[in-house]
Amino acid sequence: MQLSTSIWVWIAAFLTLTIYSFLYKDNPLYRFAEHVFVGASVGWSIAIVWHMTAIPYIGIPLRDAFVQRNWPGLIYVAIPTLLGCLYFFRFFPKQSWLARWPIALMMGYYCGISISPSIETNIFTQVQGTILTGFNPTSLSSWWALLLLIGVVSTLFYFFFSLKHEGIVGKTSRLGIWFVMIAFGASFGYTVMARVSLLIGRIQFLLHDWLGILK
């Protein structure tokens, strides 16, 4: 056993243990770690936004445009900057309605920009992967493809909201939800394995980096 001599390893180990103390119950140590974590991450985010967004995308372009008397360039940067600044009107109750302008713009922009990728990935790619282009009864992959098609069709039935789940629709959608649950089961197992590897990583840190028990 060889304890770490690095102060940062000790701090990290202490914070790890305080976070794990939540498994017992909420306690002052957990609250301390929680507040440190939130405070540090917010501070870090502000620094990142300032240095990686505000300075390179607003400060420098505005300064350069002003120095070079490039007025179209100045307007090009100033308009979105001013629109962004409208968010701050939330702090002034009488003018807070101005904050809705950038919100409306962002909502419209994001909804619009996601139309094309949504259709391409959620419809075209899925249909392309499901449609049978041939069937060979002696080939196992053909039977898998057929099973996939049945799964997709029955699952789609479950997601019809205009039809009552009765009769043939009810039975098909019930089959669909079985397919969904089997897929969830597989996904659950797969993800749990990934989570266990995260836990192993943390335990390795405690036993190797901090306590030096593991070599």
Next chain:
Amino acid sequence: MIFKKFIPAVILVFLGSLPLSGSAVCVQDVPDDDGSALIVSWEPPGDILGFFMYKIYRKDSLEGEFVQVGKSSKMENCFFVDKDPRFPLNSGMNVVYRIVALDEEENEIREIGVSEQFSPSHSYFNSTKKNTVVAVIFVFTALITFLNLAKKDKNLFIRKIAGLDALDEAVGRATEMGRSVLYVPGLSTMDDIATVASINILGPVAKKVAEYETKILVPNRDPIVYTITHEVVKEAYLEAGRPDAFQEDQVFFVSQNQFAFVAAVNGIMMREKPATNLYLGMFWAESLLLAETGNATGAVQIAGTDSVTQLPFFVTSCDYTLIGEELYAASAYLSRDPVLVGTIKAQDVEKAILLILLVLLSVLAILNFNFFRSESFLRFIMSFFGT
């Protein structure tokens, strides 16, 4: 993806047309792009013995120096697609390429040639997205049609969604216990459809909470989502006739760091002990951490997400789970707003058409139907769905 798909076609056309000019190195624009890519091709040297690869240099102005922008690792690959973000190309730039052949130890041994000056250009329309345009027109036509129908007939049928039927009960429980309702609108940004759906649900939920005179807590991870949820909750209190009951700190920003957000929300759950937890939106690894903590506090939990990998965790640890599209349908179900109900109906029609297409074409394939098997028809179908 589109870029990757069409580059080979362009390369083939391009290679077929070599040589295009007096220079041994030819440059051609990539069509249907924003002017950020060029294809460089060259004639292989007659005697390739001793040559192992090529280096591609680019000069961005007449006075500038050649800078290496890439490497072609095989002698038979006599083309290069210049689209490296480290060496960005913009529409209107004047560039010159220089190709040099290398030996096994990457020593430059022969200059293959220097291209003529070329300028990349951008396209206003992406002709590879014609299928998307057709689909969008169809979707919008269906949407407008059903929107008008829903306005005329206010009682269009939507099937029961169990998780949403339980919402009244869950909010009522919080009121009876004198505790708050916790609403987590996911951890994603506004470009995520799940977040948009979650915000659509937040309105009716917050209105119900305001009517019951209960408190709602809405922690946020994204600053833009925060400003929107704040407005939505405020508006809901106003609609419920209780603007006085709205407190600014009910909707708050926590942190952009995923696990700092989770640590804070878990802490809130343990201290405030909300009677009802609603997790609606996009979630990642935090789904089980949140839902398990909520379970430990004894809260009624309703979750909904379109994240396939996180749904199993919600299914196992929440009382009700909205699976995928149920999340999108939830706002229409709760509000019965004709606009939203119309969109659900339109989506159902689109799903029905896709379903018919899937089954019909697959059955024809199984029956080995000749028309379907014809090359031209297959090519048409595959090109429509983007293969």
